[in-house]
Amino acid sequence: MLYELRIYHVVPGRLQELLNRFRVHNLRLFPKYDLNITNFWVNADEAVNQFYYVIEHKDLEAREKNFQAFMEDPEWAQIRKQTESNGPLYEKIDEIFMNNAPFFPAPAK
Numbered sequence: 001m002l003y004e005l006r007i008y009h010v011v012p013g014r015l016q017e018l019l020n021r022f023r024v025h026n027l028r029l030f031p032k033y034d035l036n037i038t039n040f041w042v043n044a045d046e047a048v049n050q051f052y053y054v055i056e057h058k059d060l061e062a063r064e065k066n067f068q069a070f071m072e073d074p075e076w077a078q079i080r081k082q083t084e085s086n087g088p089l090y091e092k093i094d095e096i097f098m099n100n101a102p103f104f105p106a107p108a109k
Contacts, residue, residue, distance in 0.1 A: 001057070001100070002063060005097075006093055007050055009091045010049040010089060011087070011090060011091055014049075017083065018089040022040065022053075033069050034066045035070060037054070037055055038054040039054060
């Protein structure tokens with residue numbers, strides 16, 4: 001398994017809008033593209049406008065294929081256009097790809 005940590009640097013004042021978009025739309029659409037979320041987090045320091053989540057992928061090839069299909073989904077394009085009508089919700093996204101450390105077992109399925 002390959003794990004992807006995505007860190008969203010959210011535009012100040014827009015975190016709730018981004019969280020709502022994930023709650024209402026992304027959670028519904030992600031399974032369609034085998035984008036398996038392990039968990040979501042917000043920074044414990046409310047002054048830090050960051051949102052985090054981890055996606056579990058079969059491998060990097062599957063990640064590329066699945067994410068590209070999601071990004072090309074016409075419904076997603078419309079959702080993004082509507083939810084960003086007042087400007088972008090985030091400034092940038094950091095993507096970190098991770099494997100399990102050899103001394104710690106993979107999560108049980």
